[in-house]
Amino acid sequence: MESYTTHDYDVLVIGAGGAGLRAAIAAIEKGAKVGVVTKSLLGKAHTVMAEGGMAAALGNVRPEDNWKVHFRDTLKGGGMLNNWKMVMNYTKEAPERVRELERWGAVFDRTPDGRINQRNFGGHSYPRLAHVGDRTGLELIRTLQDHAVKLGIHAHMETTIYRLLTDAGRVVGALGFNRQTGEFLVFRTKAVVLATGGLGRIYQITSNSWECTGDGFALASLVGADLIDMEFIQFHPTGMVWPPSVMGILVTEGVRGEGGVLLNNQGKRFMFDNVPERYRGEFAESEEEAERWLKGDRNARRPPELLTRDVVARAIRREVAEGRGSPHGGVFLDIASRRPADYIKKKLPSMYHQFMKLGNLDITKEPMEVGPTCHYVMGGVRVDPDTQATNVPGLYAAGEVAGGLHGANRLGGNSLSDLIVFGNRAGAAAAEYAAQQTGSFQIDEAQVRAYIAEALAPFHNPQGENPFALMKELRSSMQKNAGIMREESELKAQLEILASLKKRAWNTSVSGGRAYNPGWHTALDIRLMVEIAEAVVLAALARKESRGGHARLDYPDPDPNFARINHVIRRASDGSLTVVAEPLPEMPEELRKIAEAKDLKELSEKVGA
Amino acid sequence: MPSVTFRVFRGDKNGGELKDYTVQVEEGMVVLDAIHQIQAEQAPDLACRWNCKAGKCGSCGAEVNGKPTLMCMTRLDTIDTSKPVVVRPMKTFPVIRDLATDVKWNYEANKKIKPFTPAPNTDWIMMQEDVDRVQEFRKCIECFLCQNVCHVLREHEEKTGFIGPRLLVRTASLEMHPLDVENRLEMLKNEGGIGYCNITKCCTEVCPEHIHITDNAIIPLKERVVDEYYDPILSFFRRLFGSKKRLEAAGSAADD
Numbered sequence: 001m002e003s004y005t006t007h008d009y010d011v012l013v014i015g016a017g018g019a020g021l022r023a024a025i026a027a028i029e030k031g032a033k034v035g036v037v038t039k040s041l042l043g044k045a046h047t048v049m050a051e052g053g054m055a056a057a058l059g060n061v062r063p064e065d066n067w068k069v070h071f072r073d074t075l076k077g078g079g080m081l082n083n084w085k086m087v088m089n090y091t092k093e094a095p096e097r098v099r100e101l102e103r104w105g106a107v108f109d110r111t112p113d114g115r116i117n118q119r120n121f122g123g124h125s126y127p128r129l130a131h132v133g134d135r136t137g138l139e140l141i142r143t144l145q146d147h148a149v150k151l152g153i154h155a156h157m158e159t160t161i162y163r164l165l166t167d168a169g170r171v172v173g174a175l176g177f178n179r180q181t182g183e184f185l186v187f188r189t190k191a192v193v194l195a196t197g198g199l200g201r202i203y204q205i206t207s208n209s210w211e212c213t214g215d216g217f218a219l220a221s222l223v224g225a226d227l228i229d230m231e232f233i234q235f236h237p238t239g240m241v242w243p244p245s246v247m248g249i250l251v252t253e254g255v256r257g258e259g260g261v262l263l264n265n266q267g268k269r270f271m272f273d274n275v276p277e278r279y280r281g282e283f284a285e286s287e288e289e290a291e292r293w294l295k296g297d298r299n300a301r302r303p304p305e306l307l308t309r310d311v312v313a314r315a316i317r318r319e320v321a322e323g324r325g326s327p328h329g330g331v332f333l334d335i336a337s338r339r340p341a342d343y344i345k346k347k348l349p350s351m352y353h354q355f356m357k358l359g360n361l362d363i364t365k366e367p368m369e370v371g372p373t374c375h376y377v378m379g380g381v382r383v384d385p386d387t388q389a390t391n392v393p394g395l396y397a398a399g400e401v402a403g404g405l406h407g408a409n410r411l412g413g414n415s416l417s418d419l420i421v422f423g424n425r426a427g428a429a430a431a432e433y434a435a436q437q438t439g440s441f442q443i444d445e446a447q448v449r450a451y452i453a454e455a456l457a458p459f460h461n462p463q464g465e466n467p468f469a470l471m472k473e474l475r476s477s478m479q480k481n482a483g484i485m486r487e488e489s490e491l492k493a494q495l496e497i498l499a500s501l502k503k504r505a506w507n508t509s510v511s512g513g514r515a516y517n518p519g520w521h522t523a524l525d526i527r528l529m530v531e532i533a534e535a536v537v538l539a540a541l542a543r544k545e546s547r548g549g550h551a552r553l554d555y556p557d558p559d560p561n562f563a564r565i566n567h568v569i570r571r572a573s574d575g576s577l578t579v580v581a582e583p584l585p586e587m588p589e590e591l592r593k594i595a596e597a598k599d600l601k602e603l604s605e606k607v608g609a
Numbered sequence: 610m611p612s613v614t615f616r617v618f619r620g621d622k623n624g625g626e627l628k629d630y631t632v633q634v635e636e637g638m639v640v641l642d643a644i645h646q647i648q649a650e651q652a653p654d655l656a657c658r659w660n661c662k663a664g665k666c667g668s669c670g671a672e673v674n675g676k677p678t679l680m681c682m683t684r685l686d687t688i689d690t691s692k693p694v695v696v697r698p699m700k701t702f703p704v705i706r707d708l709a710t711d712v713k714w715n716y717e718a719n720k721k722i723k724p725f726t727p728a729p730n731t732d733w734i735m736m737q738e739d740v741d742r743v744q745e746f747r748k749c750i751e752c753f754l755c756q757n758v759c760h761v762l763r764e765h766e767e768k769t770g771f772i773g774p775r776l777l778v779r780t781a782s783l784e785m786h787p788l789d790v791e792n793r794l795e796m797l798k799n800e801g802g803i804g805y806c807n808i809t810k811c812c813t814e815v816c817p818e819h820i821h822i823t824d825n826a827i828i829p830l831k832e833r834v835v836d837e838y839y840d841p842i843l844s845f846f847r848r849l850f851g852s853k854k855r856l857e858a859a860g861s862a863a864d865d
């Protein structure tokens with residue numbers, strides 16, 4: 001019989017991105033015995049790729065900025081579907097969490113007076129993103145990694161969690177395997193913090209790293225945790241489109257934050273024609289005004305290239321669809337004619353490097369070609385806004401895997417600070433919960449054995465399918481039928497494809513041994529990916545309107561009937577997924593005034609922000 | 610589409626062999642794309658480590674035609690594909706399987722470096738010019754390619770007594786942090802083994818982040834160690850007149 005090793009913790013953190021590391025630090029500080037599991041090596045989680053910065057109303061560049069303005073921006077960007085309490089906790093705490101990073105050794109770019117510098121980003125009323133050139137994620141993850149090592153973190157690197165284990169409805173552990181050796185591990189724990197990141201890899205064109213297979217959503221859902229807002233997927237407007245092998249790799253919004261403009265093949269700045277009603281009056285109306293803004297004129301409004309990502313991505317898609325695209329099916333993003341070469345290299349070094357190396361293109365001399373790429377999921381595991389607890393006792397979620405903060409669309413820079421605010425809250429709450437648990441925890445031995453047997457099945461199934469081919473089918477069908485523009489017939493067709501893929505995912509074949517075997521890893525990933533793809537498609541079918549990251553060709557406008565509901569994706573007792581519409585939590589009057597202020601002037605006059 | 614032969618190491622710590630695979634290549638492909646294609650179509654159990662495919666995570670280091678490099682940033686049109694392209698794992702670390710090596714040693718050795726220790730009661734004001742150098746070091750993506758080429762580590766199985774260029778860079782990032790007050794010179798001299806580095810600069814040449822490892826990190830650290838241990842008076846004056854760190858951090862790059 002298969003053997004496995006057992007590890008005991010108070011709190012098991014699954015994931016070592018920004019959210020997981022911050023949660024581990026918080027739990028250790030509360031005195032818990034903490035284990036961290038990550039599919040990759042420490043310091044290499046997807047967070048490392050983040051570029052532009054982390055949003056926090058520090059007010060270092062514009063003293064007028066404060067949490068209320070950030071609160072309004074975030075809700076507005078999220079189509080008002082955000083959980084207001086999460087947004088409040090988030091915008092209030094983000095500045096302190098960022099300053100804390102500095103105390104732990106992070107070295108942010110500086111203002112002329114020596115404080116943390118902040119840059120402009122889409123949807124933010126003021127320059128708000130603390131950053132380090134265009135490698136902010138690296139700074140975040142390295143700082144947290146170093147601090148966690150200082151606190152004596154116990155990390156299981158290159159270890160994948162295959163299933164969560166429950167006892168009488170509580171989460172009491174997890175089963176995983178060491179990727180390097182193929183050996184199984186059982187973690188016995190009082191609480192689990194899921195910090196497994198996003199699901200971009202269920203799409204063909206994505207900016208996400210291989211780890212983002214959406215494991216956490218599926219792990220949680222399989223033990224009965226509710227998911228929320230899964231129809232909202234962010235397609236970032238600017239991914240690389242050429243050459244084919246790099247399609248989808250991100251071009252940071254920082255390029256536009258630093259003054260870069262979007263042009264169609266007629267050389268026109270088309271974003272001026274794409275300002276939606278709800279943002280009228282908040283953006284520059286002429287190139288001349290946008291130019292003054294770039295030069296620092298505080299009376300000028302921001303250029304429309306800095307509209308929210310959902311808006312920009314759809315405008316680009318339209319330019320291309322109507323024949324005004326660039327040669328390789330994108331549009332042009334030009335910084336070369338806007339800023340001196342030295343400035344570009346200093347402020348956007350990895351973009352310069354990335355295009356030079358991968359695209360043979362000097363961005364200080366020529367415009368880039370860009371198009372939408374699957375980037376982020378707003379939805380996720382539904383959590384309590386204060387503790388990040390799910391509806392399953394003992395299970396917490398933080399970071400991209402948790403839903404609620406971003407509503408229908410996330411503002412750039414609002415993820416990295418989300419990770420540290422809610423990673424901290426989740427880690428602390430999980431440790432407190434763990435400390436209160438006294439009863440004995442039972443790991444169901446038979447269940448563990450059954451999971452191990454099913455995980456190893458592809459080794460004994462010579463007639464099964466190639467897992468890589470299945471993965472490709474899943475990704476291309478999701479791209480085609482549940483991508484940036486959706487409609488009922490395609491979504492329904494996708495449900496059928498998924499029903500078939502769901503069966504086929506359990507009939508794969510792998511060769512070779514168990515040590516570091518990517519074929520086997522893919523065979524197991526795909527089982528979870530089909531589950532989560534289904535949740536996305538079901539929620540997308542249910543929302544018969546267009547809002548934020550969810551756009552329907554058959555329902556092209558926002559619908560007031562959907563303006564006040566979230567979709568909860570719940571697993572029924574027979575294992576099937578259902579979508580339940582739930583009214584938004586009621587926002588207190590005080591906050592409603594902030595959220596609904598017409599403009600910044602009204603905001604400062606009426607609520608003193 | 611032209612086809613190219615890739616001669617890839619297959620094996621584990623007990624040894625292995627080079628195996629040939631033919632790949633149809635397209636414009637713009639990088640070595641990692643070729644490896645992925647082999648995985649998907651010919652050898653599903655071919656092990657390689659990668660995460661971002663954008664040169665940001667430092668996972669995919671390997672030796673391509675003998676040259677240590679990130680596979681995801683090496684375009685096929687920059688190497689000679691008329692002959693078989695040889696892809697081997699990094700030599701300095703034990704092979705787990707195929708192209709994936711066991712780099713855990715680096716994580717262990719890192720623990721010798723005392724953590725960031727800020728001055729008490731600081732106002733956290735730091736000027737950009739005072740942190741430029743530290744930011745250069747903090748660009749490191751821990752690909753360990755520099756560790757791989759450094760002959761001191763490459764030729765010594767146990768790798769005791771020398772922490773290698775990557776960890777010297779990390780030490781420098783702490784030592785030159787304008788607000789750090791810890792002293793890591795004793796570690797550098799002893800367990801850190803900075804004396805073993807004979808400034809061959811091989812590490813600097815392979816660094817994908819273009820960090821001036823030798824000129825900006827190692828040489829200034831060597832000087833500090835010399836001052837501390839062999840020129841106590843100079844060292845005393847340095848301490849006396851403001852931060853030892855600020856002086857050097859502000860100095861201009863030697864090989865910029």
Ligand SMILES: Cc1cc2nc3c(=O)[nH]c(=O)nc-3n(C[C@H](O)[C@H](O)[C@H](O)COP(=O)(O)OP(=O)(O)OC[C@H]3O[C@@H](n4cnc5c(N)ncnc54)[C@H](O)[C@@H]3O)c2cc1C
Pocket residue numbers: 014015016017018019020037038039040045046047048049050051052053054055136137159160161162195196197198207208209211212215216250375376398399400401412413414415416417419
């Ligand atoms: C290219 C790019 C640039 C971005 N730039 C920005 C930016 O400038 N600002 C911003 O705010 N946001 C940005 N984002 C978004 C942001 O980076 C992510 O949302 C965020 O990093 C997610 O962090 P996380 O901690 O939730 O998860 P991740 O960093 O994705 O980490 C997930 C962790 O979970 C582990 N894991 C997953 N499944 C399992 C399993 N089954 N078993 C064990 N471990 C598992 C993984 O190994 C990993 O350690 C960017 C995203 C991309 C793709």
Ligand code: SF4
Pocket residue numbers: 758759760761773774805806807808809810811812813823
């Ligand atoms: S310069 Fe020093 S650290 Fe760098 S490779 Fe040579 S000996 Fe090693």
Ligand code: SF4
Pocket residue numbers: 667748749750751752753754755756774775778812815816817818819820822
């Ligand atoms: S210093 Fe350069 S070569 Fe060495 S690990 Fe860091 S990025 Fe890689």
Ligand code: FES
Pocket residue numbers: 658659660661662663664665666667668669670679680681682
């Ligand atoms: S895969 Fe991340 S550096 Fe190559």
